[in-house]
Amino acid sequence: MLLVAAGLALGSCAPRAGRAPAGQQVPAPAADSEAFFPIMSWETPPRTGALGDPEHGLASLANCGYTVAAFVRPEDLPACRRLGLCAMLRLDPVQQSWKGMADEQITDRVRQLVRDTARDPLVLGYFLKDEPDVSEFPALGKAMDAVKRLAPGKLAYVNLYPDYATLGAPDRSQLGTASYHEYLEQFVGEVRPQLISYDNYRVQYSMDLKNAATAESYYANLLEVRRVALEHGLPFWNIVSSNQIRPNTPPPSPANLLFQAYTTLAAGGKGLTWYTYYSGGYKYSAVDDQGRRTATWSYLRMVNGQVGVLGPVMTPLRSTGVYFTAPAPAKSLPTLPGELIEAVTAETAVMVGEFTGNGGERYAMLVNLSLERSARVRVKLRGAAGGFVQISPMDATLLPPEADGSVWLAAGAGALLKLR
Numbered sequence: 001m002l003l004v005a006a007g008l009a010l011g012s013c014a015p016r017a018g019r020a021p022a023g024q025q026v027p028a029p030a031a032d033s034e035a036f037f038p039i040m041s042w043e044t045p046p047r048t049g050a051l052g053d054p055e056h057g058l059a060s061l062a063n064c065g066y067t068v069a070a071f072v073r074p075e076d077l078p079a080c081r082r083l084g085l086c087a088m089l090r091l092d093p094v095q096q097s098w099k100g101m102a103d104e105q106i107t108d109r110v111r112q113l114v115r116d117t118a119r120d121p122l123v124l125g126y127f128l129k130d131e132p133d134v135s136e137f138p139a140l141g142k143a144m145d146a147v148k149r150l151a152p153g154k155l156a157y158v159n160l161y162p163d164y165a166t167l168g169a170p171d172r173s174q175l176g177t178a179s180y181h182e183y184l185e186q187f188v189g190e191v192r193p194q195l196i197s198y199d200n201y202r203v204q205y206s207m208d209l210k211n212a213a214t215a216e217s218y219y220a221n222l223l224e225v226r227r228v229a230l231e232h233g234l235p236f237w238n239i240v241s242s243n244q245i246r247p248n249t250p251p252p253s254p255a256n257l258l259f260q261a262y263t264t265l266a267a268g269g270k271g272l273t274w275y276t277y278y279s280g281g282y283k284y285s286a287v288d289d290q291g292r293r294t295a296t297w298s299y300l301r302m303v304n305g306q307v308g309v310l311g312p313v314m315t316p317l318r319s320t321g322v323y324f325t326a327p328a329p330a331k332s333l334p335t336l337p338g339e340l341i342e343a344v345t346a347e348t349a350v351m352v353g354e355f356t357g358n359g360g361e362r363y364a365m366l367v368n369l370s371l372e373r374s375a376r377v378r379v380k381l382r383g384a385a386g387g388f389v390q391i392s393p394m395d396a397t398l399l400p401p402e403a404d405g406s407v408w409l410a411a412g413a414g415a416l417l418k419l420r
């Protein structure tokens with residue numbers, strides 16, 4: 001199943017074969033892939049200049065397990081094609097004020113944006129706007145329609161604020177609405193998007209989940225975007241942090257990167273974006289200000305490798321429920337039992353995502369919500385379910401559980417189970 005949204009098949013850009021070692025050419029992306037999972041970088045000028053660096057540019061990004069390069073220019077496409085990277089294109093200036101344009105100006109700018117690339121299978125889509133308020137939605141809707149008309153089959157990309165942006169009147173707040181739910185619904189109604197993308201950095205802001213009240217926003221935002229996306233038949237992408245987002249917050253670690261990736265998958269996310277790859281003033285990014293790879297690069301490569309295996313397996317699946325062990329990390333979160341999983345026993349809190357395949361196959365993803373402790377997780381299935389196997393995050397082969405029916409999860413890590 002493709003990423004289907006508003007009658008448009010997305011995710012048409014995907015490598016035909018696995019990523020080649022650095023310096024080796026890989027086949028160009030196929031236009032008919034049915035299991036593409038975007039793992040995207042988030043880079044805007046001046047950081048995008050580093051994408052052309054021969055040592056730490058696009059080849060480095062591909063080697064780190066990314067599948068989409070963003071936000072690139074048309075001149076970057078030959079390198080993306082050689083490396084097997086899909087592309088999200090931009091037009092400078094990146095942050096355009098669409099609402100100040102007449103209809104003809106909006107169409108002209110979109111025409112410039114998609115020029116010569118509207119039928120290029122390498123191009124996944126085009127950047128329109130980051131974190132708009134509601135006053136920008138009418139103009140963005142016109143830009144969205146223009147992309148659909150001038151580059152059919154391509155994505156018109158808009159990223160939304162998180163739920164901790166300020167509320168209120170459009171001239172006095174970031175969102176311009178009385179609630180985050182209203183912001184999402186108004187975006188869907190007025191912009192008519194092909195997906196919902198949003199960013200949330202509360203894992204780091206909460207000091208690696210130690211501040212429970214701040215961490216609650218991460219879970220609540222994830223589930224609210226999921227709910228609205230499902231209600232309107234849209235996929236959603238999550239943007240999470242891969243740098244030290246503020247000088248007083250924790251830097252990236254294997255645990256907090258795994259946590260952000262696996263909770264996105266468990267909630268049914270269809271794309272993962274990391275902010276950022278290059279430093280650009282942020283410390284502990286994958287590539288620092290001196291152009292050197294950091295420890296974060298190796299952490300990201302490990303996490304992206306797992307997501308790169310499990311994401312395509314999960315893309316065709318339909319998310320049917322999200323649950324937490326009791327007590328949940330926040331009072332607003334739903335707790336087990338689910339439709340497939342009766343109970344989970346572990347010494348840490350666990351998130352459970354339930355899924356159904358096109359042929360009725362049943363899946364569940366477990367996520368260890370501790371960033372400090374590994375956990376042995378025991379699962380009790382509902383009804384007449386006859387056990388499960390784990391899908392390997394290394395090569396998607398089927399693995400049996402431990403002899404006692406349990407699964408071990410490292411801190412922040414997840415496991416995708418196929419139920420018998």
